[in-house]
Amino acid sequence: xxxxxxxxxxxxxxxxxxxxxxxxxxxxxxxxxxxxxxxxxxxxxxxxxxxxxxxxxxxxxxxxxxxxxxxxxxxxxxxxxxxxxxxxxxxxxxxxxxxxxxxxxxxxxxxxxxxxxxxxxxxxxxxxxxxxxxxxxxxxxxxxxxxxxxxxxxxxxxxxxxxxxxxxxxxxxxxxxxxxxxxxxxxxxxxxxxxxxxxxxxxxxxxxxxxxxxxxxxxxxxxxxxxxxxxxxxxxxxxxxxxxxxxxxxxxxxxxxxxxxxxxxxxxxxxxxxxxxxxxxxxxx
Numbered sequence: 001x002x003x004x005x006x007x008x009x010x011x012x013x014x015x016x017x018x019x020x021x022x023x024x025x026x027x028x029x030x031x032x033x034x035x036x037x038x039x040x041x042x043x044x045x046x047x048x049x050x051x052x053x054x055x056x057x058x059x060x061x062x063x064x065x066x067x068x069x070x071x072x073x074x075x076x077x078x079x080x081x082x083x084x085x086x087x088x089x090x091x092x093x094x095x096x097x098x099x100x101x102x103x104x105x106x107x108x109x110x111x112x113x114x115x116x117x118x119x120x121x122x123x124x125x126x127x128x129x130x131x132x133x134x135x136x137x138x139x140x141x142x143x144x145x146x147x148x149x150x151x152x153x154x155x156x157x158x159x160x161x162x163x164x165x166x167x168x169x170x171x172x173x174x175x176x177x178x179x180x181x182x183x184x185x186x187x188x189x190x191x192x193x194x195x196x197x198x199x200x201x202x203x204x205x206x207x208x209x210x211x212x213x214x215x216x217x218x219x220x221x222x223x224x225x226x227x228x229x230x231x232x233x234x235x236x237x238x239x240x241x242x243x244x245x246x247x248x249x250x251x252x253x254x255x256x257x258x259x260x261x262x263x264x265x266x267x268x269x270x271x272x273x274x275x276x277x278x279x280x281x282x283x284x285x
Contacts, residue, residue: 011053011068013116014207017079019044021086021231022203022273029271032278039278047271048205050117054173056166067170071115078108082230089193089234094245097189106184109228109236110177113208118268124169188239188246192227194256195249200232200274202260202281204267209259227259232273235259 012019023029028041054067081101088095097105114120122128133155141148155161194200211225227237239246250256264270264281272278 007055007063008065008068008072009051009063010049011051011055011065011071012049013053014048014112014203014205015071015075015078016044017075017082018203018207018230019047019271021082021234022201022229022271024273030273030275030278031269031271032282034268034270037282039275039282042271048269053117054115054170056170057163059163067174070174071111074104074108074111077104081105081108085191085236086231086234089191089247094247095191096245102189103185105189105236106181107176109184109208110180111173112228115173116206118206118266120169120173123172124165184238188243190225190237190239190242191245191247192235192237192250193247194233195251196253199253199256200272200277201229201235201256202263202270202272202277203229204263204271205269206266207263209262209266211259211262229259229263 019029020027023044028043029047030039031042031047032039052063052065054071055063055065058064081097081104084097084101085095137148137151137155140146141151144151155164208226208228211227225237227235229235260277260281261284270278270281
């Protein structure tokens with residue numbers, strides 16, 4: 001492993017390629033933090049990140065950032081696709097993504113959901129992990145020809161346990177879905193474009209929102225709508241009942257408000273180009 005100076009430390013769980021599309025004209029975000037209750041300014045480089053979120057500690061004590069490097073490569077492949085979509089929509093055209101671009105987008109979409117701490121952290125609590133360890137000790141003992149007591153003793157070392165937990169979390173995050181991604185590849189994509197220039201989407205620390213039922217959906221033509229805002233005026237989601245690319249110009253301010261309220265409810269950190277929009281979500285009338 002290379003030295004610490006070359007090891008990426010600041011890991012974004014919402015990538016810069018999305019955040020920069022929610023900035024005000026000065027290139028900064030208005031960011032609301034639920035824990036502090038404050039709204040502050042931040043550049044995309046300094047928002048929605050956590051130190052060594054996608055690293056695990058090796059026995060040597062060094063950090064292995066392999067997953068962060070993989071995510072960075074995925075973002076490099078996804079960024080031109082997002083730019084292509086935004087440019088096409090601004091020209092009132094269809095993006096016409098190639099099969100390879102769709103495959104990359106679907107892969108990015110799935111991992112963007114699972115990579116956020118608020119989604120994956122609840123599965124890796126000490127309590128959940130302890131129950132898992134207790135369940136697998138007999139299998140490990142049998143596989144390695146050890147007694148269950150010998151295996152259990154190895155997990156008594158807090159540092160060793162931390163390394164195992166980190167590595168298990170990274171392994172879970174790095175895996176691709178054998179069900180979801182192929183399913184996405186068989187359906188179309190919906191693209192929502194906000195028609196009113198004074199309206200916009202926010203982006204949250206859980207950026208993908210799910211809207212269920214006719215009282216909460218945006219298009220009101222599916223049982224469940226899943227959306228990822230990629231810019232302040234554009235959101236993308238799978239089209240369960242149509243193939244190809246489907247573009248919808250959204251003029252319903254109430255639907256935009258419902259989407260923003262859901263992002264705000266599910267996220268600990270929310271950002272917007274508009275401080276007034278954030279304030280209205282933080283302190284609704």
